[in-house]
Amino acid sequence: MAPGNRRTVKLLALLVALAPFAGAQLQIDPAIAAEIAKIKAIDNHAHPVLPAAGDNGYDALPVEHMDPYTEPVRTRAGSPLAAEASRQLFGDHTRQELISQKREGYPNWVLDQLGIETMLANRISMGPGITPPRFLWVPYEDALMYPLDNRNLASANSDRKAFFADEDRLLRQYLKECGYEKPPAGLGEYLQKVVDATLERHKRGGAVAVKFEAAYLRSLDFDEVPRAEAEDAYTRGRDYKKVQDYIFRHIAEQAGRLGMAVHLHVAWGPGGYFHIAGTNPLLLESVMNDPRLHQTNFVLLHGGWPFTREITALLTKPNVYADFSAQTFTNYPRAVAQVLREWLELTPEKVLFATDAYPYTEEMGWEQAGWIANQTGRQALGLALTEMMNDGEITRDRATELAHMVLHDNSAKLYGLRTNLRAER
Numbered sequence: 001m002a003p004g005n006r007r008t009v010k011l012l013a014l015l016v017a018l019a020p021f022a023g024a025q026l027q028i029d030p031a032i033a034a035e036i037a038k039i040k041a042i043d044n045h046a047h048p049v050l051p052a053a054g055d056n057g058y059d060a061l062p063v064e065h066m067d068p069y070t071e072p073v074r075t076r077a078g079s080p081l082a083a084e085a086s087r088q089l090f091g092d093h094t095r096q097e098l099i100s101q102k103r104e105g106y107p108n109w110v111l112d113q114l115g116i117e118t119m120l121a122n123r124i125s126m127g128p129g130i131t132p133p134r135f136l137w138v139p140y141e142d143a144l145m146y147p148l149d150n151r152n153l154a155s156a157n158s159d160r161k162a163f164f165a166d167e168d169r170l171l172r173q174y175l176k177e178c179g180y181e182k183p184p185a186g187l188g189e190y191l192q193k194v195v196d197a198t199l200e201r202h203k204r205g206g207a208v209a210v211k212f213e214a215a216y217l218r219s220l221d222f223d224e225v226p227r228a229e230a231e232d233a234y235t236r237g238r239d240y241k242k243v244q245d246y247i248f249r250h251i252a253e254q255a256g257r258l259g260m261a262v263h264l265h266v267a268w269g270p271g272g273y274f275h276i277a278g279t280n281p282l283l284l285e286s287v288m289n290d291p292r293l294h295q296t297n298f299v300l301l302h303g304g305w306p307f308t309r310e311i312t313a314l315l316t317k318p319n320v321y322a323d324f325s326a327q328t329f330t331n332y333p334r335a336v337a338q339v340l341r342e343w344l345e346l347t348p349e350k351v352l353f354a355t356d357a358y359p360y361t362e363e364m365g366w367e368q369a370g371w372i373a374n375q376t377g378r379q380a381l382g383l384a385l386t387e388m389m390n391d392g393e394i395t396r397d398r399a400t401e402l403a404h405m406v407l408h409d410n411s412a413k414l415y416g417l418r419t420n421l422r423a424e425r
Contacts, residue, residue: 028382029389031396036378036403040117042411044323044354045263045301048119048135049366050127051099051106057124060140060170061163061213064360069272072330074372077363085368089113095365104129110367114355114374117408118417122211122263124170136415138209138263139202141251142217143170144195145244147183148237153217159271163216174198187234187243191250199254208415209261209299210251216269219278222248222287249287256296261414266311267302267326281310288317295319297414302326302356308339315347321414325354328373328380336380341388344402352414353377353407381406 047058056062074081089110090098099106107129111119121135146153146167154164175181178197184190202210214220222245230246233239252262266281268274281304288298300322304311314320322343327336343351355377357370385399394402411417 027386028379029386029396029399032385032389032399032403033382035400036382036407037115039404039407040115041353041374041407042417043114043116043119043357043370044299044352044411045138045325046119046121046355046357046370047123047359047366048107048110048121048130048357049359051102051104051129052127055127057127058359058366059122060124060142061166061216063216063270066159066162066271069270071270074330074332075360075364077361079364081372082364082368085371086363089367089371095367108134110370113367114370116355116370116374118411119357120208120354120411120415126206132206136417137202137205137207138211139205139207140170140213141199141210142213143167143174144198144251145214145247146171146217147190147194147247148234148240148243153240157273157275159273160217167217177201185235187231187246190234191247195247195251196254199251199258199260203258203260207260209263210255211263211265212248213265214248215265215267215279216271216274218244219275220264220266220280220283221278222284224249224286224290249290249293252287252296252298253292256293259416261297261299261321263299263301265302266300267305267307276306279304280307281314282307285314288314288320293319297321299323299352299414301354303339303343305331305339309342312342312346315343315350321350321352321410323352323354324377324380325356325373328376329356329369331376333376333379333383336376337383337387340380340406341384344384344388344406345393348402348405349410349413351406352411353381378407 049055049058102109111134118133119135120138121130122138122140123130124140126135126137146164150164150168154161175183175194178194180194184193199210225242225246230242233242255262264284266279268276268279281300287293297319298321300311300314300320303322303324305327311322315322324336324340327339340351355370355373357366357373359366360369381403385402388394389396389399
């Protein structure tokens with residue numbers, strides 16, 4: 001049997017065998033499960049790690065250093081899912097043994113095990129083993145919003161105490177790459193010589209989108225601010241929110257001009273004092289309605305959980321998409337299926353598969369997190385499509401089409417990827 005066929009059979013078996021982990025028996029139509037199992041997916045959002053030791057570029061704001069908080073059951077230490085993921089991925093080997101064997105080919109090997117064709121990599125920079133065409137770059141731009149004194153912001157919330165130092169370091173890197181030691185005195189020069197130059201450099205470096213983790217730093221209410229007010233606030237170092245709001249919309253506009261989507265963390269996040277209400281996606285509606293930003297595509301990561309119905313409404317906007325990453329790591333398949341069904345009944349061409357694979361701990365590396373999210377996501381999709389078919393909403397052929405759209409074709413179209421779209425197969 002060919003390796004690809006063996007992987008499909010193995011994945012199909014797991015879709016059924018892992019039903020007990022879902023908390024209820026998943027009654028997925030066997031033909032739909034078989035179709036889902038063989039689709040090589042495009043992962044819209046993940047944090048892959050370089051195989052070389054010491055990599056810390058997988059996140060601009062690493063969350064594993066936060067103070068303890070109440071974790072969801074599925075992600076707690078000792079979770080049986082983590083052990084099962086390690087067993088399925090590594091067998092009798094350790095992660096380090098496989099890295100030593102496969103070297104820079106290790107990340108591609110992980111994607112093969114997950115049935116993922118292409119992974120969008122949220123990273124400060126790419127590197128050996130994390131390269132196109134299997135990995136596509138999504139760099140971080142939050143640091144550009146914080147060119148002033150951030151010390152008071154860092155002390156406002158205990159969960160954020162380390163994050164602004166992280167952003168300060170990244171901004172210094174961006175400034176240095178633009179030939180500056182500190183931000184220019186005027187907002188106009190800063191926007192042109194630092195912000196625009198950084199975005200253009202990221203585009204030349206292969207970026208297909210830009211990423212904002214702003215929800216870890218502030219609320220997502222990015223107001224429209226007149227240029228004169230933003231310039232005055234920047235020069236005087238006051239009304240800092242006006243500066244941030246203006247720069248965010250400027251970045252979004254320039255990203256659209258350069259053909260890069262804007263990815264936003266829009267959901268609950270780790271941390272005992274994370275500002276959940278500040279991630280309500282409806283806070284972004286004025287941004288999406290801004291005429292200057294109609295050419296910018298916004299991708300709402302993690303599907304806004306727990307604000308999933310708000311996401312459903314926003315998906316009717318021409319420039320808004322959503323993935324269901326992270327939900328497939330923290331939530332059980334049936335809960336994710338309920339969200340997916342609502343989205344697929346309304347705007348199926350806007351729904352993107354993603355894992356949010358992230359190196360949480362030694363026990364739960366990006367590989368195990370990706371495996372759990374991948375299994376849960378495919379289970380949830382199969383369940384949603386089965387229920388829609390059983391209720392007479394879609395035919396079997398349409399269910400197959402939707403499976404390919406969610407797992408692959410919607411992302412391929414959004415990012416203009418030259419891959420095997422279903423229409424071409």
